[in-house]
Amino acid sequence: xxxxxxxxxxxxxxxxxxxxxxxxxxxxxxxxxxxxxxxxxxxxxxxxxxxxxxxxxxxxxxxxxxxxxxxxxxxxxxxxxxxxxxxxxxxxxxxxxxxxxxxxxxxxxxxxxxxxxxxxxxxxxxxxxxxxxxxxxxxxxxxxxxxxxxxxxxxxxxxxxxxxxxxxxxxxxxxxxxxxxxxxxxxxxxxxxxxxxxxxxxxxxxxxxxxxxxxxxxxxxxxxxxxxxxxxxxxxxxxxxxxxxxxxxxxxxxxxxxxxxxxxxxxxxxxxxxxxxxxxxxxxxxxxxxxxxxxxxxxxxxxxxxxxxxxxxxxxxxxxxxxxxxxxxxxxxxxxxxxxxxxxxxxxxxxxxxxxxxxxxxxxxxxxxxxxxxxxxxxxxxxxxxxxxxxxxxxxxxxxxxxxxxxxxxxxxxxxxxxxxxxxxxxxxxxxxxxxxxxxxxxxxxxxxxxx
Amino acid sequence: xxxxxxxxxxxxxxxxxxxxxxxxxxxxxxxxxxxxxxxxxxxxxxxxxxxxxxxxxxxxxxxxxxxxxxxxxxxxxxxxxxxxxxxxxxxxxxxxxxxxxxxxxxxxxxxxxxxxxxxxxxxxxxxxxxxxxxxxxxxxxxxxxxxxxxxxxxxxxxxxxxxxxxxxxxxxxxxxxxxxxxxxxxxxxxxxxxxxxxxxxxxxxxxxxxxxxxxxxxxxxxxxxxxxxxxxxxxxxxxxxxxxxxxxxxxxxxxxxxxxxxxxxxxxxxxxxxxxxxxxxxxxxxxxxxxxxxxxxxxxxx
Numbered sequence: 235x236x237x238x239x240x241x242x243x244x245x246x247x248x249x250x251x252x253x254x255x256x257x258x259x260x261x262x263x264x265x266x267x268x269x270x271x272x273x274x275x276x277x278x279x280x281x282x283x284x285x286x287x288x289x290x291x292x293x294x295x296x297x298x299x300x301x302x303x304x305x306x307x308x309x310x311x312x313x314x315x316x317x318x319x320x321x322x323x324x325x326x327x328x329x330x331x332x333x334x335x336x337x338x339x340x341x342x343x344x345x346x347x348x349x350x351x352x353x354x355x356x357x358x359x360x361x362x363x364x365x366x367x368x369x370x371x372x373x374x375x376x377x378x379x380x381x382x383x384x385x386x387x388x389x390x391x392x393x394x395x396x397x398x399x400x401x402x403x404x405x406x407x408x409x410x411x412x413x414x415x416x417x418x419x420x421x422x423x424x425x426x427x428x429x430x431x432x433x434x435x436x437x438x439x440x441x442x443x444x445x446x447x448x449x450x451x452x453x454x455x456x457x458x459x460x461x462x463x464x465x466x467x468x469x470x471x472x473x474x475x476x477x478x479x480x481x482x483x484x485x486x487x488x489x490x491x492x493x494x495x496x497x498x499x500x501x502x503x504x505x506x507x508x509x510x511x512x513x514x515x516x517x518x519x520x521x522x523x524x525x526x527x528x529x530x531x532x533x534x535x536x537x538x539x540x541x542x543x544x545x546x547x548x549x550x551x552x553x554x555x556x557x558x559x560x561x562x563x564x565x566x567x568x569x570x571x572x573x574x575x576x577x578x579x580x581x582x583x584x585x586x587x588x589x590x591x592x593x594x595x596x597x598x599x600x601x602x603x604x605x606x607x608x609x610x611x612x613x614x615x616x617x618x619x620x621x622x623x624x625x626x627x628x629x630x631x632x633x634x635x636x637x638x639x640x641x642x643x644x645x646x647x648x649x650x651x652x653x654x655x656x657x658x659x660x661x662x663x664x665x666x667x668x669x670x671x672x673x674x675x676x677x678x679x680x681x682x683x684x685x686x
Numbered sequence: 687x688x689x690x691x692x693x694x695x696x697x698x699x700x701x702x703x704x705x706x707x708x709x710x711x712x713x714x715x716x717x718x719x720x721x722x723x724x725x726x727x728x729x730x731x732x733x734x735x736x737x738x739x740x741x742x743x744x745x746x747x748x749x750x751x752x753x754x755x756x757x758x759x760x761x762x763x764x765x766x767x768x769x770x771x772x773x774x775x776x777x778x779x780x781x782x783x784x785x786x787x788x789x790x791x792x793x794x795x796x797x798x799x800x801x802x803x804x805x806x807x808x809x810x811x812x813x814x815x816x817x818x819x820x821x822x823x824x825x826x827x828x829x830x831x832x833x834x835x836x837x838x839x840x841x842x843x844x845x846x847x848x849x850x851x852x853x854x855x856x857x858x859x860x861x862x863x864x865x866x867x868x869x870x871x872x873x874x875x876x877x878x879x880x881x882x883x884x885x886x887x888x889x890x891x892x893x894x895x896x897x898x899x900x901x902x903x904x905x906x907x908x909x910x911x912x913x914x915x916x917x918x919x920x921x922x923x924x925x926x927x928x929x930x931x932x933x934x935x936x937x938x939x940x941x942x943x944x945x946x947x948x949x950x951x952x953x954x955x956x957x958x959x960x961x962x963x964x965x966x967x968x969x970x971x972x973x974x975x976x977x978x979x980x981x982x983x984x985x986x987x988x
Contacts, residue, residue, distance in 0.1 A: 240785045448769035453786060455758060456786040
C-alpha cells in the first residue's frame with residue numbers, strides 16, 4: 235500500500251542520513267580490513283625476531299648438524315661444552331635457549347631438553363622433534379647395514395594430502411574442501427546472527443522512540459498499527475542491506491588496495507624465490523611424471539581451494555541466504571517490535587530480551603558445532619526449528635543438505651514467521667498506547683487476545 | 687443530520703470500564719466540547735473516534751454512514767500529548783504526516799507554505815523539532831492536524847503550552863476553520879474557553895454521560911431562577927415572599943444585587959415591586975459559568 239511505502243521511505247532515509255550510520259559504514263570496513271591485514275603485518279615483523287639456540291650433547295657428537303636452521307631460529311652446535319656451564323652464563327650469552335641432547339635419546343624418547351626463559355613456540359618444538367625423530371630413524375636403519383640406504387631414503391620420502399570428493403545422486407563428482415565449507419559455514423552463520431540481532435534491536439529502539447515521543451498516536455490516527463510496524467521493519471531491513479553491501483564493497487576494495495601497495499614487494503620476492511627452488515628440488519627427485527603438480531605445491535593447493543570454493547552450490551546458498559535473512563529477520567524484528575511497544579523506555583527491555591537472545595545464541599553455538607559434525611541430529615533439528623534455523627541451516631548448507639530438508643525447514647519458517655508477525659502485531663497494537671504500566675509476559679498474553 | 691455520531695459506545699479494559707454506553711451527536715459546523723474530569727474516559731472516546739482503538743460495543747457514523755478505516759483522511763486529530771519526531775526537520779516531518787493522510791507531496795508543500803506563512807513560522811522549516819520551544823512545536827502540530835482539510839477536527843487540549851497571544855491566534859484559526867465548514871470536537875478542562883467557543887457539550891464522568899446539550903441551554907437550565915439586579919446609586923432592598931436576596935454590594939456608585947425568585951409570581955410583577963426601590967440599570971438572569979456547573983455536577987455525584 236502507498237502509505238506503507240511512505241513509512242518505509244522515512245525509516246530508510248532518516249537512518250541512512252544519520253551521522254552514526256555514515257561513520258559506522260566507513261569505519262567498519264577499515265576495522266575489518268585491519269583484522270585481515272594486521273596478522274600479515276605481524277607475521278612479517280616476527281620474521282625479524284631471530285632466535286639463537288645452543289645445541290649441546292654429553293660427550294658425543296651423534297646429533298651434530300641434525301637440526302637444520304629455520305627462518306626464525308638458528309641452531310649453533312657447541313662441541314665440548316658442558317650444559318651446566320652454559321646454564322650459568324646463560325643470561326649474558328645471547329642465546330634464546332639451550333637444546334640439550336643426551337645420547338640416551340635413541341632409546342629414551344624424553345632424553346632431550348630445551349631450556350629457555352620463555353615458553354618456546356609450538357612450531358619450534360615440532361621442528362626440533364621432527365628433525366631428531368628423522369635422525370634417530372635414520373641411525374636405527376643404518377644399524378641394519380642396508381646398501382644404498384641414502385638413495386632408498388630419498389625415494390621413499392613422500393607427502394600425503396587428502397583430496398575430498400563429493401558424489402551426488404547422478405554419480406557426478408566434485409572436488410570439495412572441508413576447510414572452505416567450514417569457513418563458509420562460519421561466515422554465513424555469523425553474518426545472519428549479526429544482521430538479525432543488530433537490525434532487530436534497531437526496530438525495537440525505533441518503536442520505543444515513537445512511543446515515548448508520542449508520535450505513534452498521531453501516526454496511527456492515519457495508518458493502521460500493522461502498517462506502521464511493517465513499514466518500520468522493512469525500512470530498517472533495507473538500511474541493513476545497504477550497509478551490508480557497502481561494507482562488503484569497501485572491505486574488498488580496502489584489502490585489495492592495501493595488499494597491492496603494502497605487501498606486493500615482499501610477497502612477490504618470496505614467490506619468485508620459492509618457485510626456482512621448488513623447480514630445482516623437483517628435478518632432483520625421481521618421480522618425473524608428477525612434476526607438474528610438484529612444481530609449486532602452494533599454487534596447486536590454492537587452485538584446489540579455489541576449485542572447491544567455486545564448486546560450492548552458490549545459487550542455492552544465495553537463495554537460501556536471502557530467504558533465511560528475510561524471514562529470520564522479520565521473525566525476530568516483529569518480536570523486537572512487540573517488546574518495544576510493551577515498554578516505556580529501553581532499560582525496561584531487559585526482562586524481555588533474555589528469552590529472545592537465548593535462541594539466537596543457542597543457534598550460533600549449534601552452528602559452531604555443525605562445522606565439526608554437520609550430520610548430527612542436534613544440527614538437523616536446530617535447522618528445522620524456525621527460531622534457530624536461519625543460522626544453523628546456513629551453516630549446514632556448505633556441507634551439503636538434502637533438498638527436502640531445506641524445503642521442510644523453509645515451510646516451517648514461513649508458517650511460523652506469519653504467525654509471529656500476526657501475534658506481534660496484536661501485542662504492538664495494544665502496547666504502543668499503554669503508558670506508565672510495567673508490562674509483564676502475562677499482560678502481553680492478554681493483549682494477544684484483545685479484539686478490535 | 688449530524689456530521690458525526692457515536693451511539694452507545696462501551697469499552698472495557700482489563701480491570702476497568704472506560705466508557706459505559708456513551709453517545710454523542712455532533713451537528714455540522716459545530717464546536718462540540720467534550721468535558722470531564724481526569725480519567726473520565728474522554729481520551730478513550732477520542733481514540734475510538736480516531737479508530738486508534740475499537741469499541742467493545744456501539745457504532746460510529748460519519749456523514750450518516752458507518753465510519754470506515756478509509757475515513758481517517760476526513761478526520762484531523764491533535765492529541766493531548768504532542769508527538770513529533772525530535773530529530774527530524776520541521777518541514778520534512780510536516781510533509782511526511784501529510785503524505786500519511788493521503789496528500790501528494792506537491793499538494794502538501796503548497797498547503798504547508800500557506801500555513802507556515804499564516805502562522806508566521808516560515809523560518810523554522812529547516813530546523814529540527816528538538817530546537818523548537820514547546821509552543822512552537824504546538825503550532826507545527828496544529829498545522830499538521832488541519833493540513834488535509836478534514837471535515838471533522840478533534841482537538842485535545844489545544845491551548846496548553848501557548849502564551850495568551852498565540853492561544854488567541856489558535857482560537858481565531860479554529861473559528862476560521864469552522865466558518866469554512868469544519869466540525870470540531872474539542873476536549874478541554876479550560877471552562878472559559880468552553881463558554882467562548884463551544885456550541886454544544888457532553889460532560890463525561892466515570893465512563894458515563896452525565897450532561898449534554900447546547901451550552902446556552904445548559905447554563906439557563908442551571909440558572910435556577912437567579913437574577914442579577916443593578917441599581918444606580920446606593921440602594922438596599924430586602925427579600926419578601928416572592929424573592930430572596932442572596933447578596934448585595936456597592937461598586938462604582940452602583941448597587942449589585944443577586945436575587946433568587948421563589949416562582950410564585952412572574953418576573954414582571956417582581957420588577958414592578960423592585961422599581962419602587964430605585965432606578966434600575968439592568969435586570970438579567972444570572973447564568974452560572976460552565977466552571978460552576980462542572981464543579982457542581984461532579985461534586986453532586988460524589
